[in-house]
Amino acid sequence: MRKPLSILALLMSVSIAQAGPKEDAAQLVERWSKAFADADLDGIVSFYAPEATMIGTFGKVVMxxxxxxxxxxxxxxLNSPPNTVALQSAETLLIDERTVVLSGFDTISGVMKDGQPYxxxxxxTFVIAKQGSDWKxxxxHRSPLPKT
Known part of the structure; x- marks a missing residue:
């Protein structure tokens, strides 16, 4: 009985250790979300590639x-520190072994500087690419969900 359990445990550890690009990209988004919720500015920006582009929630320019x-x-x-960032649903598209697109819906909540909750x-939508050994x-692009 021990032998089959050992083989099963080995197979499970191999499959976990060999996470694919979709899983790697999802982990990066989870770490980014945690850094954002923690208001960790250095952490947030460390996830971006030097050539990254971005359109913020109410952005009027492409950064x-x-x-x-x-x-x-x-x-x-500084203006509205987040308390939580939660991805409600997401779809992940594998472009190739080094490029993943993750699109979905999220909720960011917190308390404004004046004490009002939001x-x-x-x-x-995140586009994530492997650069060297790191995913960036x-x-x-984030935009507000329309009211209707």
Whole structure:
């Protein structure tokens, strides 16, 4: 009886250890969400590739420089620090072994500087690419969910 259990445990550990690009990309988004919820500015920007582009929730320009992305998140964290970031649903598309698109719906909630609680429902798309041995966000777009 011990032998089959040992083989099963070995097979399970091999399959977990060999997570694919979709799983790797999802883990990056989870780590990004935690850094955002923790208001960890350095952590947030560390997930972006140097050539990343981004359109923020109420953005009116496409950000193309790391300092623009940093400034955007710095303002967001100072004005309305998030408490939670939750991805409600998401679809993951494997473009190739080094590129993944994750699109879905999320909720960001927290308390404004004036003490008022807020909740922001949104649509979000991450494009994540493997650069060297690391997965990085190469594009992020988030927009508010329409009321109707």
């Amino acid at each position: 193309t420089k790391p300092e623009q992305i940093r400034k955007y998140f710095e303002a967001t964290i 909740s922001s429902l949104g649509r979000v 966000i190469v594009h992020l």
